[in-house]
Amino acid sequence: DQTIKLKNFYARKHYPEKKYFITRGAQLIGLGILLTLFTGLFFPQQLIWFGVLHLMGVGLIVGTRFLTRPHISLLMGSIITIVGIVFSFPEWQARLPFILPIFPLSFPTFDYFPLLPWLGIFLLGMSIGHFVFPKGKPRYSFSLHQQLPFIPALTWAGRHSLKIYFVHQPLLVGLLFLVKILV
Numbered sequence: 732d733q734t735i736k737l738k739n740f741y742a743r744k745h746y747p748e749k750k751y752f753i754t755r756g757a758q759l760i761g762l763g764i765l766l767t768l769f770t771g772l773f774f775p776q777q778l779i780w781f782g783v784l785h786l787m788g789v790g791l792i793v794g795t796r797f798l799t800r801p802h803i804s805l806l807m808g809s810i811i812t813i814v815g816i817v818f819s820f821p822e823w824q825a826r827l828p829f830i831l832p833i834f835p836l837s838f839p840t841f842d843y844f845p846l847l848p849w850l851g852i853f854l855l856g857m858s859i860g861h862f863v864f865p866k867g868k869p870r871y872s873f874s875l876h877q878q879l880p881f882i883p884a885l886t887w888a889g890r891h892s893l894k895i896y897f898v899h900q901p902l903l904v905g906l907l908f909l910v911k912i913l914v
Contacts, residue, residue, distance in 0.1 A: 749795040749798065752791045752792065752794060752795045752798070753791070753792055753795060755788075755791050756787075756788040756789065756790070756791030756792035757788065757792070758788070759784050759785075759787045759788030759791065759893075760784070760785055760788035760789065761788075762784050762788075762893075762897060763779075763781075763782055763783075763784035763785035763788060764785075766779050766782060766784060766842070766897075766900060766901075767779050767780065767782075767785075769901060769904070770841060770904065773904065773908055774841065774904065774907075774908070776839060777839055777840055777841045778840060778841075779840055779841050779842045779843070780832070780840060780843065781832040781843060781844065781845060782840075782841070782842030782843060782844060783842060783844050783896075784896075784897075785832065785844070786844040786845075786846070786849050786850070786853070787853070789832075789846065789850065790849075790850055790853035790854075793850065793854075794853065794854065794857050797854060797857055797858075798857075801857070801858045801860075801861035801862065802858070804854045804855075804857045804858040804861075805854075805855065805858035807851070807854050808850075808851045808852070808853070808854030808855035808856075808857070808858060809851065809855065810851070811846075811847060811848060811850050811851030811854065812848040812851030812852055812855065813848075813851070814847055814848070814851075815835055815845070815846075815847030815848020815849070815850075815851055816848050818835055818847055819835040819848070824836060824837065832845060832846055833845055833846050833847060835847055835848065841904065842900075
């Protein structure tokens, strides 16, 4: 099912429609909000304000501006990453405004991926994707699938990574909750 979607996805002018990324981004932000609510109810001291799902959702939506511009994505990704790394030093953190989704700040949380530098990493990945998969087709071919027995399991996990992430997060938090009650 996912393979068919991806084939149709790349069949359209070699580039996916922006609507797909915006819809998928909104879904990821919605799932991130669910995790925020979950941690707010059970672990308010470790609340997830802006985790990896929030970041990926925003990245997909912002990334629509760079779908056909890999060089600009590379440039912007590099700048955002460098600025984020500079702002992550303690000397800068004391001077930054406390705007959670943007700046790399230190505070107790289970999951925090601020836009600086992580949106830059996201845009760098988009740019690299254009060069590794020109016109939606892989530039390189690997035959690892036949050589290593664990490759099918990794392939399955890669195709279902969002489901795995979304299931493992509440399971781990639930286990921590049980440990907290029992200890």
